[in-house]
Amino acid sequence: MHALKIENVYKSFGDTEVLKGINVAIEPGQFLILVGPSGCGKSTLLNIIAGLEAATSGHIYIGEREVTNLSPKDRDIAMVFQSYALYPNMSVRKNISFGLEIRKVPKAEQRETVQRVATMLQIEDLLDRKPSQLSGGQRQRVAMGRALARDPSIFLFDEPLSNLDAKLRVEMRAEMKELHQRIQSTVVYVTHDQIEAMTLGDLIAVMKDGIIQQFGPPQVIYNAPKNMFVAGFLGSPSMNFIPAVVEQTESGLGAFLEGGAGRIFIPLVHCTQALKAWVGKAVVLGIRPEQITHAPEHEGRIQIGVCRINRVELTGPDALVTTCLNKTDVIARVQPSSLCQVGETMALGFDTSMIVAFDPATEEAIV
Amino acid sequence: MNKAVGRQHRAGRLFIYGCLLLVAVYYLVPLFVMIMTSLKPLDEIRTGSLLGLPLNPTLEAWRVAWGSACTGVSCEGLKGYFWNSVFMVVPAVVISTMIGAFNGYVLTQWRFRGSDVLFGALLLGCFIPFQVVLLPMARTLGFLGISGSVAGLVFVHVIYGVAFTTLFFRNFYVNIPRELTNAARIDGAGFWLIFFRIVLPLSPPIIVVSVIWQFTQIWNDFLFGVVYSAGNQQPITVALNNLVNTSTGVKQYNVDMAAAIIAALPTLVVYVVSGKYFVRGLTAGSVKG
Ligand SMILES: Nc1ncnc2c1ncn2[C@@H]1O[C@H](COP(=O)(O)OP(=O)(O)OP(=O)(O)O)[C@@H](O)[C@H]1O
Ligand SMILES: [Mg+2]
Numbered sequence: 001m002h003a004l005k006i007e008n009v010y011k012s013f014g015d016t017e018v019l020k021g022i023n024v025a026i027e028p029g030q031f032l033i034l035v036g037p038s039g040c041g042k043s044t045l046l047n048i049i050a051g052l053e054a055a056t057s058g059h060i061y062i063g064e065r066e067v068t069n070l071s072p073k074d075r076d077i078a079m080v081f082q083s084y085a086l087y088p089n090m091s092v093r094k095n096i097s098f099g100l101e102i103r104k105v106p107k108a109e110q111r112e113t114v115q116r117v118a119t120m121l122q123i124e125d126l127l128d129r130k131p132s133q134l135s136g137g138q139r140q141r142v143a144m145g146r147a148l149a150r151d152p153s154i155f156l157f158d159e160p161l162s163n164l165d166a167k168l169r170v171e172m173r174a175e176m177k178e179l180h181q182r183i184q185s186t187v188v189y190v191t192h193d194q195i196e197a198m199t200l201g202d203l204i205a206v207m208k209d210g211i212i213q214q215f216g217p218p219q220v221i222y223n224a225p226k227n228m229f230v231a232g233f234l235g236s237p238s239m240n241f242i243p244a245v246v247e248q249t250e251s252g253l254g255a256f257l258e259g260g261a262g263r264i265f266i267p268l269v270h271c272t273q274a275l276k277a278w279v280g281k282a283v284v285l286g287i288r289p290e291q292i293t294h295a296p297e298h299e300g301r302i303q304i305g306v307c308r309i310n311r312v313e314l315t316g317p318d319a320l321v322t323t324c325l326n327k328t329d330v331i332a333r334v335q336p337s338s339l340c341q342v343g344e345t346m347a348l349g350f351d352t353s354m355i356v357a358f359d360p361a362t363e364e365a366i367v
Numbered sequence: 368m369n370k371a372v373g374r375q376h377r378a379g380r381l382f383i384y385g386c387l388l389l390v391a392v393y394y395l396v397p398l399f400v401m402i403m404t405s406l407k408p409l410d411e412i413r414t415g416s417l418l419g420l421p422l423n424p425t426l427e428a429w430r431v432a433w434g435s436a437c438t439g440v441s442c443e444g445l446k447g448y449f450w451n452s453v454f455m456v457v458p459a460v461v462i463s464t465m466i467g468a469f470n471g472y473v474l475t476q477w478r479f480r481g482s483d484v485l486f487g488a489l490l491l492g493c494f495i496p497f498q499v500v501l502l503p504m505a506r507t508l509g510f511l512g513i514s515g516s517v518a519g520l521v522f523v524h525v526i527y528g529v530a531f532t533t534l535f536f537r538n539f540y541v542n543i544p545r546e547l548t549n550a551a552r553i554d555g556a557g558f559w560l561i562f563f564r565i566v567l568p569l570s571p572p573i574i575v576v577s578v579i580w581q582f583t584q585i586w587n588d589f590l591f592g593v594v595y596s597a598g599n600q601q602p603i604t605v606a607l608n609n610l611v612n613t614s615t616g617v618k619q620y621n622v623d624m625a626a627a628i629i630a631a632l633p634t635l636v637v638y639v640v641s642g643k644y645f646v647r648g649l650t651a652g653s654v655k656g
Binding site: 047050052071072073077078079081082083085086087088089098099102103146 | 544546547549550551552553554555556557560564565568569
């Protein structure tokens with residue numbers, strides 16, 4: 001049984017098609033992240049799951065029920081909005097218990113639930129305040145509390161942390177993760193923050209232009225992106241895309257990168273079957289910055305190249321250096337201690353085990 | 368340097384307050400004259416100056432205006448007409464404000480196909496001059512069997528006021544975020560529950576605006592009153608006109624003044640009581656909560 005199944009959902013506003021055939025299914029207890037650039041239809045999809053918006057076509061199942069034509073209140077969901085949408089005229093206590101009151105939960109039980117939720121979120125002291133008397137982080141907690149009070153089969157979150165400052169965001173992210181592990185509920189979570197996506201999700205659906213580009217666990221999406229959009233969207237700084245030509249050498253398939261103090265040979269070890277057809281043709285090699293580091297001591301699938309450094313940025317724990325290979329800027333993540341001056345050359349090690357090759361025309365990964 | 372700035376500043380203040388004072392006097396002098404005149408006996412009015420204080424202040428003129436002055440043929444003062452106006456204005460204000468709130472709620476939170484067109488059409492209602500609707504409205508009232516009565520006047524004022532109240536409430540509710548009503552829908556609230564529990568509690572500022580606007584419009588209306596009511600069903604504005612125009616020998620200025628103040632008092636009271644909310648409500652839309 002799926003906790004949530006979205007089947008072939010299309011949505012148009014007038015002439016503009018916003019969702020173009022969405023298919024997703026998750027198991028109970030899973031944390032699904034919908035991530036993508038602004039305007040790609042994440043909120044629209046979430047609103048369709050909630051029943052706030054009607055799909056143009058397609059079906060939604062929650063648990064074993066088809067809910068496509070049910071109103072939001074009959075879908076057994078709770079939602080946290082980006083702006084929190086707390087009722088301004090009600091106290092925090094009322095905000096949390098409003099949904100219970102409408103569902104005719106007995107008074108005593110309401111009080112108990114409010115107490116439980118308030119303890120869980122550490123907002124007991126705030127229960128008698130109005131939303132206007134709360135800070136951003138406190139409002140966020142109350143909004144969570146309102147959702148938690150109801151114990152629904154699915155929680156829907158629409159960018160719940162995007163209005164918080166950076167520090168609070170990290171804190172709340174950790175709390176959110178802990179909370180989910182504790183209550184084991186099914187969650188659909190919209191964000192355009194790729195760190196939230198990577199850290200919180202059991203499953204990530206990367207969306208663009210109303211289409212799910214890739215759906216899978218964070219590590220799979222990170223390491224084996226299906227296309228250049230997904231590869232570039234997750235990870236910061238984003239993946240380097242280096243144009244190169246596939247060549248057949250004695251040691252196997254590979255490609256040469258020029259621009260350093262010599263040619264750097266990059267063996268291509270994955271998907272060699274598919275890549276055979278590309279010998280002599282141009283591809284785009286995707287390699288993440290952390291896979292290019294200062295020259296290592298240990299061996300393995302590491303290729304060392306001496307490169308001229310054009311730019312240096314210190315981020316704190318490590319430094320980002322920019323070099324130029326095959327006429328493309330390439331960013332590497334190195335230890336600050338091994339840093340050199342701009343204009344000098346340094347030895348960089350390329351971890352070639354994770355390299356992904358893309359078709360430059362379709363931007364799809366070659367597999 | 369600092370001193371010079373300070374002096375300039377003080378001079379500026381002085382100028383501003385001077386201007387304000389002048390304007391205030393300009394507006395208050397007529398009221399002052401009215402009150403003074405209403406407190407003077409008739410012979411004192413004839414001999415004394417217009418601005419002078421009454422030598423033997425008396426409430427006699429007020430008593431006459433309220434209870435025994437002649438308005439046309441009957442001589443029972445304004446009191447009956449005052450209550451006519453109250454019985455007209457209270458239901459008319461309440462009903463038109465409620466309908467306006469409801470319209471605004473539907474037009475903003477439950478948009479439907481053509482809701483903007485409907486709103487445009489309603490807006491047009493604000494620009495229709497009274498005179499245009501006089502005849503068709505007379506027929507409608509006759510058809511409904513409420514012509515010439517206070518009930519008829521209530522009906523007319525509600526119809527005419529809804530365009531304005533809808534405009535007020537719509538423009539206020541447009542600023543209520545959609546997410547708020549969506550949150551309530553997910554919490555299980557329906558159309559009416561959202562209206563009464565979420566939207567109305569946010570509305571006091573705009574309710575005050577609507578009430579003040581409607582109250583002054585309806586209370587001060589003369590044209591509809593004179594056209595659609597007759598005899599003892601007339602509102603106070605019409606009665607005041609009759610009182611002033613009924614000449615039985617000497618013109619009783621003190622009674623006229625007292626009557627005019629009585630007719631104007633309720634709107635004054637409404638302004639004094641809720642004026643500060645009025646200003647707040649008018650500007651409420653510009654500040655995001
Ligand atoms: N009611 C509407 N009428 C017309 N177009 C709409 C409506 N709601 C959304 N859209 C359009 O649908 C597209 C997707 O909107 P949506 O709000 O789902 O984006 P999103 O992925 O949530 O973006 P963000 O990250 O900025 O919140 C946008 O191009 C938007 O302009
Ligand atoms: Mg959104």
